Amino acid sequence: MSTAEETRETMARHPFVARFIDQGRARRTSGQPQWWADLRTGALQKLVGLDVPGRKDEEWRFINLSSLVERDWSPQEDATFEPTADQLEEWRVPEASSTTLVFANGRYIPELSTVADLPEGARVTTWSELRDAGELDVIADYVDIADYWEDDVFYNLNSANFEDGLVVVVDRNVVVEQPIHVLHVADGTAGDYAAHPRNVIVTGESAEVTVIEEYATAEDGVYFHNVVDEVTVAPNSKVRHVKVQQDSTDAFHVARNQITIGADANYESTAVNIGAGLSRNDSYALFDGRNIECTLDGLGFVSGSQVTDTHTALDHDYPDANSYQLQKNIVDDRAHAVFNGKIFVQQDSQRIDSNQLNQNLLLSKRGRVDTKPQLEIFADDVVCSHGATVGQLEESHLFYLMARGVERDRAKALLTYAFAAEVLEDIVVDTLRERLEAHIMEQTTS
Amino acid sequence: MLLEIKNLHVRAGDTQILKGVNLNVEAGEIHAIMGPNGSGKSTLANVVAGHPAYEVTEGTVRYDGDDLLELDTDERARDGVFLAFQYPVEIPGVSNSQLMRQAYNERRKARGEDELDPLQFDDYVREKVKVVDMDPDFLDRSVNVDFSGGEKKRNEILQMAVLEPRLALLDETDSGLDIDALRVVSNGINQLAGDDNAVVLVTHYQRILDYVEPDKVHAMVDGEIVQSGGKELAMELEERGYDWVAKQKGAAQ
Ligand SMILES: Nc1ncnc2c1ncn2[C@@H]1O[C@H](COP(=O)(O)OP(=O)(O)O)[C@@H](O)[C@H]1O
């Protein structure tokens, strides 16, 4: 092999990737089971061949990643943040008071976390705690399970660099009544850091659990959350997953969500993307059995120069499934919202009923919306409905409310809230739903 | 004078719709404005409520002595002007009670009264629901969404009953109602009507006047009030048609 070729194989194609390769190589390996070490090594090797996506990539053509990839990101360890209990007050979810895990700038903070009152057979913990206890093998089978993300640069950056994240394992027949709240709080003034949370949620047969995954900002500033979630929903079990992303508007948030659903199981998720200057949230749900119900709803609310991009892919691999998707985006100022919804129905996956709707509300003239449904259907007994709308607030609605004495700004807020409410109303955790509803009202009135 | 309209000329786009309307309404009175389709009745009601589609090119509208045209729609409403819409819009996601509580509290604030919290408002609104004989379930439903025509009209009357306006303009609230609904609507109007407020009924059917006794009846034709009188004018209009008043007016000129 010539020297030139060797260089090409070991040098990353983009400095953004190279930096993360260096950081990944420098990470400690002590306490890592072999499978984790292999995952990291594999990702590091993979990354050498991966470039950052550009506009020419179909999956990325609507957004510009330059401000993300042209920055020198430090590892989260260089930007520590020690929040006080008071600082977290506004994001506390009372229903989850005994099951809240706090991460600050990517680092787990046990002193501010509470895990108690769980039923026998439900485990709510973190990678770092499992590593310290030598028990990481409980999740070995549920990490890096889908090849969908094989060539995805962000997924591999996470695999090469992650140190921690939420772990929820609920055994067979166990029902966890209280929601589990994982709160990632950020201090953006601590330096341009990148954190790679890796969250793993696993149920056993007929189990049930609700997880709230939240990203919140204590101090605005530049940082990069590069998240991977891996959710495995066992046969006949149920997972409710609420994601709330309110990162700093100077920050970047990229998430890859792998959802694997077994027969007769039900996965319901609501992803709320309000924060970050640029957020990209991708979910891939693999229907790995018959008679599955899956709901992937989302709400994006962006203003200023924010960009939010949601991609979903529902892969119906077995017959008799129902899937529902409602993605609503509200776009103000010069902001930009993107939605891409893929629906795959494989051959022999008959009697699939799949509904996808993307509705966009433009509050300004300069806002921008791109939306693209993508259906690849290889079975014949299938009902797939899909639709996309882009609209403004109705003048006739505003006039009606004003004719009842409601001020124009307030009427706008009420109507914007009403648009969002259809997504938020499915969040079963009352205090969280009310907090988000109030937030939408407030943000519209300001 | 509660409402004093002088020589009102109104245009929408290039169309001149009102061509010099004069109307005086005192507190304590009930007026009926009748006229054929397209004569400008809704335009008049909408202009008093402040609809942005209409441009006043000439004339004045005074409300309790103040220039009403200076005020925004929401300010007029808080001051006690109420328009029951001919075609109430459906507003998905905004519940009826949410809208009414917001509206009522705005009105209370404007009168210098304390706001009601959701529980207090609930007690208040449930009494009003009885007036219009509506199922209380309607309170939790989105404003007018999937309401029948009659339910939408009742809902307008419910809002009027809640807000207790000083000047209520009812734009064909009686149209399309069966006799039971018409009685309910009339009852709502009669409960509101008192010495301190006034009701202007826009209609082109004389039937509601059997239930709501008007003090004055006006005939509107082609953007003008061509004749005014008492209840007997309504009978006459119904018998002889609007061509008759239009001709009378032509003869008088
Ligand atoms: N917003 C508008 N723009 C243009 N023309 C209008 C508008 N509103 C009403 N008009 C016209 O003005 C005339 C009077 O309408 P309207 O006030 O609705 O009459 P009525 O309520 O007496 O039936 C009609 O010819 C109608 O088409």
Ligand SMILES: [Mg+2]
């Ligand atoms: Mg009309």
